[in-house]
Amino acid sequence: MTELLLKYFRDKQQKGQSEKVYPTQCPFCSMQCKLQLIEESNPTRKKYTSIGTDNPASKGRLCVKGQNSYQHAIHKDRILYPFLKIDGEFQRISWERALSLIKDNFKRIQREDGKDALAVYGSASITNEEAYLLGKFARVALNTKHIDYNGRLCMSAAASAAAQTFGMDRGFTNSLSEIPHSRVLILAGTNIAECQPTIMQYFEKAKDNGSYIIVIDPRETPTAKIADLHLKVRPGMDAALANGFLKVIMEEGLLDEQFIEKRSTGFEEVKEYVSSLQLDQIADLTGVPAEQIRTAARKFGEEESGMIFTARGVEQQTDGSASVRNYLNILIATGKIGKPYSGYGAITGQGNGQGAREHGQKADQLPGYRSIENKEHRQYIADVWGIDAADLPGKGVSAFEMMDKIDKREITGMLLMCSNPVVSNPNAKFVQEALKKLKFLVAVDLFLSETAQLADLVLPASSFLEDEGTMTNLEGRVTLREANRPCPGEVKHDWQIICEIAKVLGKGPFFSYSNAEEIFNELRLASKGGIADYYGITYSRLRQEGGIVWPCPDAEHKGTMRLFESGFAHADKKARMMAVYNDPAVPKEKPNDDFPLYLTNGRVISHYLTGVQTRKSAALVARNFESYLEIHPKTAKKYKIEDQVLIKVESRRGSVVVRSKWSEAIRQDTVFVPIHWADFQNVNQLISGDLDPACKMPGFKVSAVRVSPIT
Incomplete structure (x- = not known):
């Protein structure tokens, strides 16, 4: 074998080839798959190959996005220098001038409009170190209360529900390794086959082991195809469906009464309300036949172990937090939490959706999941x-x-980091017009995204291949993303940009770091004793162990794979159950004569979020180069919509033009449009700005629309 390898390298040298290897991990979904990018150079071109490497989560697997993730990082459209908008056109300027402009404009805005007139808009795709530093920057360098991030649009419903129910929020209460051994699995509003493909191995193994899989989704997605039972719920009716499960579990004696008594509070209120409901009425509300509700509930209640997973389908609603709480009620009622092969999983959307929400980017939060309103914190x-x-x-x-x-005009200046709110926010036209009112907008990004195009100043950020730091995957497993590719042009890391802005604002002593590891060591201390305790995690341990699941309070601690074995995180160690009412006002927007169809949205396997990165990948764009509307053939014929033609989709907020795609996999009262396209194909132009009162999640998944052919 050694002789063969030597011959291989000799042959390459003789051909004038050289090879560089860049260890990293995929920047996209929350599985955070490890990989190596191999760059082979010869006198005429460079060739790139991505190889998955072994790790506790994805076991060396890569999906199509991971295989092609490098393509945007080497794209010719990368921003390589600071650019200032002059007379409507971007012109290259020096870093010195860029920082001077930020200093002058930020100071002017706070002098004229007050400290809170400056805002910071962060990201769940940046590293833990940068998320931590951004929160510190807002509060120490700018002294503003206005900071939040795009993860608010992704994980806030699940996070608030878990915090209220369990006393803490970590994406998974168990590890991925337990999934194959659980006897029954409920996947509610999650299309993991397209959104987190490398997690599918765990569910496929579970099915091979005889697990019963229940998928709840208005569409028959690739995920639903592995299900033993697919419940095609009407959009917005997830909380009501969970009440149906609870009713069957109660009536058929499937409660774990000992667990309820010892480990929870609030059950009597839940029991009283659910007992008053009629299953046939729930079936009418949800569009799911009563017998299917009974089958699902019996299966979950009868088996000795079970897990429930939720994602954006349940959570991105104006009652998303309450809907998740009702699914957590089911776990508590059946005693399937804090035990082997039983628990809850919020399928995190963004790459660092877990870690980015733990250390200070949220408006009400300080590092370690501390509360900004708590005096001791x-x-x-x-x-x-x-x-x-x-x-x-x-x-x-x-x-x-x-x-x-x-x-x-209460906020007049903003630092925007690695996010694209013009496309990702609801009521997107409103957002676009609002951002134009800012006196000074600074965008930090890899590309001139739709939002960066509105900025006064754009700063070039490093990619995942260049920016070392930690990320936290959907389990709560902290991983170290190695990155040794040199930054191109005058690109800087996000943490360097934050530190340099802080320095010109006179706050340099608070931001005097020379590398990411120094920031992480301060983060460890800041998180110590908090709910999300990283104190025992170090770079050296991460390199040796491949990842550590928090909380990890000291250097000898191995990390916490399973939560709540002896008690929940509330002071009395009990979970909080809450009756979730079948509110006739939910969803807030219902179809009517003018807008007769439900619109829901989501992802496709080849793209990520607003598509800024994946639309720069030739291999991924080739798979899905334009948006579309999935519609049932019977519904299409009713509205004179042919297959594979351009059509108009309208809501009360605006309209988009997409291509029709007939599919019998979707409910007849529902249409689906993916989220990854901008401008006239940006589905979020159709979405209302109504928010969940508990967590401020927009209702992305339920809108009323009409469709018509373009003539």
């Missing part, structure tokens, strides 16, 4: 940062609410 973080606790700003508002404040 404020004092602890102030001590770590070396400031007076009285100087820490208070609680701000959510991401979309910041857009409303911009529209009202």
